[in-house]
Amino acid sequence: MEQSPLVFHIDVNSAFLSWESVCRLTEDPEALDLRTIPSAVGGDAASRHGIVLAKSTPAKKYGVTTGEPLVQALRKCPSLCVVPSRFDVYIHYSTLLMNLLSDYTPDIEKFSIDEAFLDMSSTIHLFGDPWTTANQIRERICRELGFTVNIGIAPNKLLAKMASDFRKPDMCHTLFLDEIPEKMWPLPIRELFFVGRSAQNKLEGIGIHTIGQLAAINVELLKPILGEKYAIQIHDYACGIDPSPVAEREPINKGYGNSTTLSRDVDDLDTAFTVLLSLCETVGARLRADHVICDCVCVEIKDWDFHVQSHQTTLNSPTDSTTVLYENACRLLKEFWDRTPLRLIGVRATKISDDEFSQISLFESEQSKKMKEMEKAVDQIRSKFGTDIIKRASFLKKDSIVDHAASKQKHLSHSALKEDDKNTKN
């Protein structure tokens, strides 16, 4: 039996801000709805680090944009109500959303915390026509979960994603093949998925400003500028071509990273090592939780002038051990860091493989066995009480320079109300 391909893309409007609002209203029905005032979710408003992760519609009217520094946003809109992010809350609402969506098809690809693709090709006949069905989903999410979404309706993922981005919020849009010239081709090149700043500049350099112009040009002319593979991809995209299937199972991680911007620049090895230990502990715990091991450790630094460097090393044997990660990370950093003050340090484990048959080697020493047991115990306690409960001894003496996201999520509903007194500095 013949099926025409049909993909929905669901995108939560201002996800973090919407979810923050819903959560607060659930806790206190009298609470102020952040969506009705100029507001934003930011990393850490108090220390004036961080960026705008999501903004309300009223904030948008002041020119506040996602991704911009909080200080800049506050200059544009001094009355902006900035609240800290709570990822545990967002994961909760994301799960509710994905569960609801799974009522409509088993073919779901969770694309990010607030986005999903639904392959509706084989199930749409159970519900009605695509437009009506999408609107029913949109209304049901609003009614049952309390937040709005955009839904793109199209024959493939790329077009569905483009469609969900059209007019916001709380809207459904179609983008079928015959609608491409009218709805997609007039758009500026930058709005095409996968065209970032760099590609935008290169394309505009040869007089291409709209998606339609990109679709019309001979792809051979793009290859020398963008590289062969990338040229073909975005040219296909501009033509509405995307054969990639909706992937039901998310692929296993290729890497596990953890990085942090420090509350002040660091220029001594000891402090840097302490930060590395914290990062390695997180990464190691995640490796063990997923029952995987890594064969490569990478250390990344960003200095005071935003200059980024990274170095990596291949391990003698794959590991999930915090200690091994830490020793290698320290060695790397010591080797390549020229002691320029650092604002960010990161650790990344790559070349991931499965842990299944990596039982304790016969030659493994008693000491490393004990080490592993200790790490396992730390992981267990952390998973029960949160990552802040246990700290290694070396943390206890120094003042904490690491901005732990987990350590600033208490008392936030109160502190969020007194945002006014910190706009005096620059």
Place this chain on the structure above:
DNA sequence: TCTTCCATCACGT
């Protein structure tokens, strides 16, 4: 010469 490794860049949420 062919592959792998390494560092960086680009792109997305």
Place this chain on the structure above:
DNA sequence: CTAACGACGTGATGGAAGA
């Protein structure tokens, strides 16, 4: 346009190193 802000993740690229 510059000044200046995150924490992730993936994949491409081009040069160096190794087989």
